[in-house]
Every structure is written in structure tokens, then in C-alpha cells.
Amino acid sequence: MNIDEQLWDLIVIGGGINGAGIAADAASRGLKVLLCEKNDLASATSSNSSKLIHGGLRYLEHYEFKLVRKALKEREVLLENAPHIMWPLRFYLPHRPHLRPAWMIRIGLFLYDHLSQRKRLAGSKFVHFGADSPLKPFFKKGFEYSDGWVDDSRLVVLNAQQAHIHGAEILPRHKCIKARHDGQHWFVELENQIKQSLRCVKSKVVVNAAGPWVEDLFIESFDKKPPRKIRLVKGSHIVVPKLHDQSQAYILQNQDKRIVFVLPFEDDFSLIGTTDVDYQGDPGDVEIEQSEIDYLIKISNEHFIHQISEQDIVHCFSGVRPLMDDESDDAQSVTRDYTLHLEDSVNMPPLLSVFGGKITTYRKLAEAAVDKIAGFFGQIKPCQTRALPLPGGNFSDPKTLLETLQSEYPWLPAVILKRYVRSYGQLSRQILAGCQSIDDMGIAFNPVLYQVEVDYLIEHEWVSCAEDLLWRRTKTGLLLNAGEVVYLRGYVLQKLINKQYY
Template sequence: MPSLKLIKRYSVKLLDNEYDLLVIGGGVNGTGIAADAAGRGLKVLLCEQNDLASATSSSSSKLIHGGLRYLEHYQFRLVKEALKEREVLLKNAPHIMWPLSFRLPHQAHLRPYWMIRIGLFIYDHLAKRITLPASKSIKFTRDSILNNTITRGFEYADGWVDDSRLVILNALAAQQKGATILSRTRCIKAVRNNNNWSVTLEQQGSKKQCSIVAKGVVNAAGPWVASLFDEVITGPSPHNIRLVKGSHIIVPRIHTEPQAYILQNKDQRIIFVTPFEDDYSLIGTTDEEYSDNIADVKISDKEVDYLISITNNYFKKQLTHNDIVHTFSGVRPLLDDNSCDAQAVTRDYKLILSSNNNQAPLLSVFGGKITTYRKLAENAVNELASFYPHMGQTWTKNTPLPGGDFSSKVVLKQQLQVKYAWLPEFILNRFIRSYGTGTYTLLTDAQSVADLGQHFGHGLYATEVNYLVNSEWASSAEDILWRRSKLGLRFNTEQITALSQYIQNYNGSIPL
């Protein structure tokens, strides 16, 4: 149960209960829209029923990419937009994103060599490349990490992203622009009254309710976008979605090469094997139709067998179920385009604006992919422009996300090492990859490791925990170990218990 102090803070925060825009959903699309709108001068409130990035947005393959395989389904507009956005994001968030090379071993019986070569040529030229090199053909020797039947392939470049931190940084950007961010706060009722919306919010822990008024509402609830119409807005959903489950496994690092691998399978799907958190390999994803409880999504034995089998078909190092360190699954809300199978369903998005007779607007977000979230958010706010004559101009394309205002990681590391020479390098490296220049805010005037307080293990100290609780909406060990970081891969049960007890007893100011 939340403390009385926490409940009081909640009620005080909402005394000012009139907003230009309510955004429902704290995933990458919701936080992106909240940041964009707040930066254009709108008074924004975002509510998320659980922790930020607690569903689809933290369960991706963690790639910023155009989607090479989408070319097979003729989704050229989507791929082109994603390739353009890839460059924008790599520039604006260099702490949580970086270029990553991919090797694609060729299997002649799956796709002809010429087909892949043409696909990569199109991929190279659909949008201007600034950061990343062009694709090339490569050869594999008998000393390679692949089985000896594979002798040639391709190499191309895309980007890596810490997906859950991307969400947190957008929430921080929104807050810095004046937005109110309420996590663990559910929208339970929204009623349109011609010129505005009357909305009831409920805090998940205390079940305390409050009412607000919003001139407009954005439904960015992700997998719940359609069900929100049944349960909250009361009306038919303007579009159907298909829920597709994607699952991943994490194993000890399969190889020491810096490249990721993209593996083809006889069902025409591909999976990625990417370096993950220094010591691990991330393998995924699957594509399965999903109709069960979204909150209970988890990997199946069939999916595990599928991922292990494909990986073992390519690599000399063979995996078993015993190698799996962690798994995660997410449900992607894809536009229902009547495709026959899950892998062919479009990853494009659709924005549907409802405002009969100039009533208070409702904008619903269907579909989308993490790479195009910024453009989706910009387009979403543009759709609402006519309802807000005072709205400012677009701004996110050339603005770094919080912590991303530095020229290079090398330079930033040198600067931080001067100020915090006592900080172990492995912790500094993680701070740079998570917080960028925000590391200065986190460490403030600490003069030694002793100043960081209680050590919970693997470089996580009380100072960082306090920062995450006070500034990044974290309120549990899971929030910190899996969404604010990936230290959950390394923590044991005893360490998790100690961290949980510390957070429970912490007397800091916990934002909702």
C-alpha cells in the first residue's frame, strides 16, 4: 500500500485539474506524444496504469531499424520513414542508441542471393545515410562462429536502442516542458461533453480517484487501444487491431564478435541474435497471434524451441534450455490489414481523429513501431493543431533527448573521469549508456564511492536508487532492475530483497 505521504502528493498534484490534453498510455508512443505536445505549449497530463514502459515498449528487439524484411511485403513508405528516423534518433539520443552492424548469413534454399543483394541496395538508398555505412558482401571461413556449410553472406548497419529508457527519457522531456506524468494511474472513465472531456482517474495502489477536465484526449494505450473503447470511452473502436506476441530469450554470450546476426528460417521469418549487456546474447523475436490476457503474456515452450532450433542451425556453439538466463514477451498491437499470418501484418501505424461537429477531439493511435515513434508523435499532435490555435511549431527533430546533449561518448567519458576519477569504470560506462550528461545530476557532488551510500550489488548504489525513485517514477525493484536498467540479469534473490526493502522504507519524495 502507498504511504499517506504518497497519497497526499497525488491529491495536491491534481488540484489544478484542467488540461489541454490527456494522453492515456505510458509507452513510447504516449510519452512521445506528451513530450511533443508539451513542447508546443499545451498543458498535458499523461496517465499510465502501470509503470512507464511496462508492456510492449520494454519488450522489443531493441533495434532502431528500417525493417529490412518489410520490403518483401512492399511496405516501402514505412521503411523509408523508419530509415529517416533512424538517423534522427541516433543523433538525438547517442547515450541510449548506437550503430550496430548486422551479418546476414546466406542460405540459398531460403532466399536467392540476388534477392537479398537487391533488397539491401534498396535499403541503402531509400533514405539518406549520414551515420551508417552501406551494406556489403562478406565471406565466412571455416574458422568463423557459423557452421561450415555457410560460406558467404552480407553485412549492413542499423541501430541499437535501450527501449525502456527511451520511454523514460521522453517522459522526462515531457515533464521538463511542463507536462504532468502520472504512472500507476488508470483512466477509468472518459465522457465527452461537447467542448471537453470529463475524466476519472484512479491511483492503482490506494484506489483513490480524482476528476479532471481535458480539452482533448489521446488514446495511446497500445495493446489496450481497442478495449479502452469498451471499458472507458464507451463506443465502438474505429479500427480493428491484431495482437501479436513476440518473445525473446537471453543466454550467455554466444560469441565475442561485436556484430549482431540476422538469421533466416524456412518459414520466411528472421530472428536477431544481438550482443546484450556485455555478457549476453539476445535472441528473438517470434510472431504469434495472441488472444489471452495481455497482462499475463509469457513465452511458450514452443517459442523457446523455435528460437533455440534456428540459432543452433547457424552457430557452432549449440544452445539448450539450460542456457537460458531470462525470457521476456510482449504483445504488439498491429493494424488489422487482413494478412493471413502474423509475420505479414503491417508494422505501419494509423491515427484516427474523432470529433463530430467540432466536439472535443479524441485521437486514437493504432499500430506503430519503436523506430517511428517520434514521427508518429509529431503527426499525432499535428492532427490536433486545429483545436489548439495557440499551439507552437514542431521541435523534436533537432532536439536531443534528456542526457543526449554531448558530442561523443568518448569525450563525455573523459570529462566525467576528470570530475569523478574515483568512480569504477564499469559503473561509469553504464551511467553514460543510461543517463548521458544526466550522470552529473545523478552523482551531483559525490566525492567518493562511500558517498554513494548502500551498495545493493553490481554497481547499484543508494544514490542511483534515490535518483530513480525521485526523478524517474521508479517505485519497485522490478522498475529499477528491468526498465531503468537491466541489472536484473545479475541480481540474485537476496540482493533483490534488500533493494525492495530499501525502496519500501525510503523516505524520499516518490513521484507518481
């Protein structure tokens, strides 16, 4: 097999949030970066999270103060850099004195408010649930506090775009099948998962950011024993028509000491999750079990007046947390922090591996990862990402941006414009370039999905099938009917054939 001429500084294996974040950090410091992902960007854990940029109130019970502080700090950084895909969310915590006493929650919330400085997020307070509460009348009081919501899969794609803007090559649907070295450089064999063709790329350093596959990659591609162990913990969510009209989320306490979120989702839905179940199989095969569906429905029905059943579920998804194995007894107690393992010796080029992590702390993880390997590249810039808006995120107030775009495109239905602002921010203008009326937007696959957006996503966001677009670049999968999906699939396929992608 021919080996590419180009010598990369860094090859990142894995296009989840950690791989994409590391690629963005490294490329913005001037390194030559290639990222490969065997499937779609964010196709594994990083699109199946609860989508919270949160300190993790519950981790305080496990004395994870350092992790909570780090995560709380990141909420403010991400709100600055990605105001389109991330926003503050208020949470109601109904009080159940037999599960956690009020004094304990008050102390927890005090710490949550004060462990890190807050600029954009309001503090916590005690609340009485009035007659308009969607909760059962039994729940009379509780607490209210702030955290952040993020579109997890778009966060990954925007980090990949950030890396690309800074010169990185991004290769979704390229699986690393072998990695060997000659003592100086890595030679990484990539298999194009669509054309089945092979390509060999070389670099000075490799990062293993394969998430739940981090150990498998060591064994199968590097022919090495993994230096650490991870514990796979499955979590599932269900999506139902919205349970209430409030903008707040709910955090529900369960008898088993776990907590479950009920989150406002895509205007018309509620997202309910998550479970915590040890998982043994292939992370790619993960799916929700009946017992998890029953568990989530039960806890929702215990709290809300509006009762749901399995028939109300419009969508569900599951993911596997690749947690560092700290030998905790139960899955929910395993640490959510991360470790970076660097292997370098005189006879081997550096190999950095990521174990664990959270969406919330991905930027800090990426900064620490690149700091750890910076010495191998001579003089490189310090981390740039702290004050570097993600693509489309160079504005401060979504409401003002929405109003500005409304005046620029008065003919565009509000529901589409709102979704564009929340997905693409300032880049909405790039999608709408040249459009002066709705007729200029091309084919209407559905009243909210037009050809200009589909073309943009194929051209600029590495969409390689309709599912990438329906579930990860957008959540329009919740809105299109079966016929519309078939039509979209045909269009995307033809477009990619024309581009000789297939």
C-alpha cells in the same frame, strides 16, 4: 468526485513509447499535457521489443517501401538526439541460397542503403566468414549492413522526462477507468493503482495511446465502439550468456521465411528473438510458451557453433504488438505502419487514437498526432522534437563523454561509468553530484548498483518498486542475485513510504 480545477490541453492515456512521445511533442510545443499510465512507464510492449531502431529489411519483401523509408530516416534523427541510449549496430546476414537468393538480398540491401540519406551509418557489403567466425563452418559467406540499437524502456522514460521538463504532469500507476464529456471538455477518471484513490481531470483533447488495449479503452472507458480493429501478435525473446565476442548482431533466416535476431545484450549476454504468434488473451498476461523457446533455441543452434539449451536461459520476455488489422493471412505479414484516428464532431471534444506503430517511428507518429490536433488550440509552435536532444543526450560522441567522465571521476569503476554513459549520458553528473570517492555513493546493493543511482531513479524517473528499476530503468535485474534483490526491494519500499507514495 471532485474535478480538478486545472484544464489541460491534452490528456494522453498510455505511457508506452507512443503516449510518451506524443506527450513530449505536445508539451515541447507549449501545450499543457497530462499523461496517465495504469502501470509503470513502458511496462507493456515498449519494454519488450527487439530494441532495434531499424528500417526493417524484411518489410521490403512485403513492398512496405514508404514505411521502410520513414523508419530509415528516423534512425539518423534518433542517433543525433539520443546518442546515450541508441547506437549503430552492424548486422551479419549469413547466406542461405535455398531460402533467399543472393540477387534478392543484394537488391534489398541496395534499397536499404539508398532509400534514405545516411550520415552516421555505414553501408552494406558482402562478407566471407573466416576461421574466427562463431558460425558453423557451413556458413562461408553472407552480407553485412547497419541498423540501430535502442534501450526501449529508457527511450520511453526519457520522453516522459522531456514532457515533464516542458511542464507535463506524468502519472504512472494511474488507470483511466472512465472518460465522459459535456460536449466541450473531457472528464477523465483516474484510479491511483497504489492508493486506490480516484481523481477526475479535465481536458480539451484526449489521446488514446493504450497500445494493445486501444480497443478495450474505447469499450470500457469511453463506452464507444472502436473505429478500427487491431490484431495482437505476440513476440518473445530469450536471453543467454553471450554466444560470441563480436560486437555485431546476427540476423538469421529460418525455413519458415521468418528471421530471428541474435543481438549483443548488456555486455555479457545475447538476446535472441523474436517469434510472431497471433494472440487472443489479455495483453497483460502474455508470456513465452515452450514452443517459442524451442523455436528460438533451434534456430540459434542451427547457426552457431556454441550450442545452447533451455538451461542456459537467464531471462525471457514477451510482448504483444498492437498491429493494425489489415487481414493478412499470417502474423508476420501484417503491416507495422500506424494509423491515427481523429473523432471530433460538434457535440464532442476531439479524441485521437493510435493504432499500430513501431518504436522506430514513434517520433514521427507523435509529430503527426500533434499536427492532427494542433488546430484545436489556436496558434501553437511547429514540431520541436526533430532537433531536441532527449534528457542527457546533449553530446555527440559517447566515447568522448566516457573519457571526460573518466577524468572527472577516476575512482569510479569502468563498468559502472560505461553503464551510466549508456543510460544517462550527461545526466550521469547529476547522479554523481557531490561524490568524491566510491564511499560517497552510499549503499552498494551489488558491485554495479549503488544508492545514488537508486535515489536518482526514484526521484527523477518515477520508480515505484524495485522491478521498475531492475528491468526498465536499468537492466541490472540480470546482475543482482536473489538476496540483493530482496535488499533492494526493502530499500525502495522504505524510501517510497517516507515520500508518502504508499
